[in-house]
Amino acid sequence: MSNLRSLTFDAIIIGGGGSGLRAALELAKSGKKTAVLSKVFPTRSHTVSAQGGITCAIASDDPNDDWRWHMYDTVKGGDYIADQDAAEYMCSEGPKAVFELEHMGLPFSRLDNGRIYQRPFGGQSKNFGEGGQAARTCAAADRTGHALLHTLYQNNLKNDTVFLNEWYAVDLVKNASGDVVGCIAMCIETGEVVHVKSKATVLATGGAGRIYASTTNALINTGDGIGMAMRAGFPMQDMEMWQFHPTGIYGAGTLVTEGCRGEGGYLINKDGERFMERYAPNAKDLAGRDVVARSMVMEILEGRGCGDKGDHVFLKLDHLGEEVLGKRLPGIVELSKTFAHVDPAKDPIPVVPTCHYMMGGIPTNIHGQAITMDESGNDHIVNGLFACGEAACVSVHGANRLGGNSLLDLVVFGRAAGMFIEGALNEGIEYLDASESDVESAMQRITRWNESEGGESIPELKAELQEIMQSSFGVFREEKNMLDGVDKLAQLRERIANAYLPDKSNAFNTARVEALELDNLMEVAEATAIAALKRNESRGAHSRYDYPDRDDVNWLKHSLYFPLTKELKKRDVNFKPKTVDTFEPKVRTY
């Protein structure tokens, strides 16, 4: 393998979405030798699809707004397994990060006084849940992710960031001491495989919603960073926690922002009843996403669903009028016409809960440093490895993320990781070089695919995986069904290990990329399945028929899945914010 060309950087950022670009911007300004390596041109990353906004207490809509209220909502929304030191950091640093985006040029919508427009989103309150609904989500119409991602890309251009666009990261390279010292990556255009050497490797690879058959996620969301970290033996945290967004367009799965309900839209069943009033009398349609998604499924299961099959509900927006729709929700009008053949100014949009967001991921501290746990249960920093954004689990989202908190997570923790890495590089980092055999073990997987001579087809195996996850690990879960799913996944792993890549060509071989992605989907799916099976309680997005209650005695904990042994351990949640009192777990109602 010594014939591999190598590229050397101080820091390599894998992923060109919001968190990767925010981290890169920080490092580009520092003058360190850094590069962003992304499998798509950065503005094609999934951040571009975020619609409703970025939640942050910038005190624009309400001059008395307070980041502590936002933190309370975040901790409650996460059903109390969000780390309170991390939520504190995100909510208190948030305003700085949002104002920076505005200074960079992000075209936020505006209030009459010229400040940034904020809209109400689910799970938001004033005065620690006592002061009614807050409007805390900063928006650029319903295209906030697009505006944010383009702004970040533009500012990276301004600061001369080096981009390796349409490069695919295959696996991490570890040295003899277990430090991460770079990765193996492939240039998609030429097929060339190189050894990227780096003192800091940042996984900003986003989510993996494509483990489910029905998802709001882009086709590229295949959990590449998660798969890389798991194959390198690092644990994953809270992987059972998947958010099902209440309003995916029925059939197509495309997202309809919660901002629709923030602007006054609401859900109705086949009788035209606004059913959320029964499930969440106070917050109604703006309860937590997990609560709304479950209520919708209950309506459907109890025979009050809409359509011939009674398998969806309606989102009613027509009463908002064409002006509000055109001004505040123009992208939604476009999407519903294209994918549901419905003009929301006239008719309701058919919607169904759809896989949307991975709360779990690579456990990190607030600086983005990846964490593992030793035999006696103590945290250990993984040298050289960082994660931020959806791939990471800091954890600010706990068991259920609030709408608008993902974009804030991206910029706050992308920025934090960048700042920390700059400091660490200034102090000097020296790790042992990787040996030839270290590099060779990171090459194993791509070599396996390149030498495959027969076996099952990649798209069919992918479809099977997605069906298993959809039917056994959806909105409601129970042991029998999950055992069956875990079993099927174990068999699928064997079959994928023997699957066939027919096209061995080099130039822009997308079949090879899809083969490599399938391995990553497999890792994410299995971690999800085993963690879901073993968390014997219902909390946040993880709802079990057989354990319907939250169990704070045994499960006020993170789950930590170890891929090499397939064991699930528990890790303590942080209840020690630095500047505010701990938010003690309470019964969670909306």
Place this chain on the structure above:
Amino acid sequence: MSNLQVSIYRYNPETDSAPYMQEFQVDTKGRDVMVLDVLHMMKEQDSALAFRRSCREGVCGSDGMNMNGKNGLACITPLSDVVKNNKLTLRPLPGLPVIRDMVVDMGLFYKQYERIQPYLKNDTPAPAIERLQSPEERDKLDGLYECILCACCSTACPSFWWNPEKFVGPAGLLQSYRFLADSRDTATSERLSDLEDPFSVFRCRGIMNCVAVCPKGLNPTRAIGKIREMLLAEAT
């Protein structure tokens, strides 16, 4: 219902001495699916078929291509919009070098985007909060900031075909005007002086192909007209 007849441009630089059109028969089961769905069905028949795709909902700009003669995004183009007589011809975006099959080299397109310095320039110190902007000032950015860099417009523009090195093209100019129109940007004169040569802006002949194909319904020709007005005002 008979199968959809798809004719698609194929070229693999490693194995093909020249590009060719390949015929596929696709069974859409009579449904009015998107062109991207058809591409996926074709890839199941031949995994070597290469095309870009990501969001599959018309916001990432990956899958711009030429469908029965017109540029657009495969993911939001239903068959009923483009198919005639049960036939669909798919070609890569015109005017850019082909890497493989439907995948073009976007380098020139991105270079023209970078050339207009697509980022806010403001030489005043940033306040502790956001810079204020009235809703009316913000309204001026509507129809400009939504560009997804899919390149449908620039690759449908004859002026860009002739002078891709010197004419910025509709996508780049739309973004140029997005910053010229932003009340927070203070680099207006600098931006305009970078554009005053005979090619950068003035190669636009108002053909309006860009407007006809933009999948986001944007109007680069109007933006280019505004830049011209600003350039002329500056000159007098």
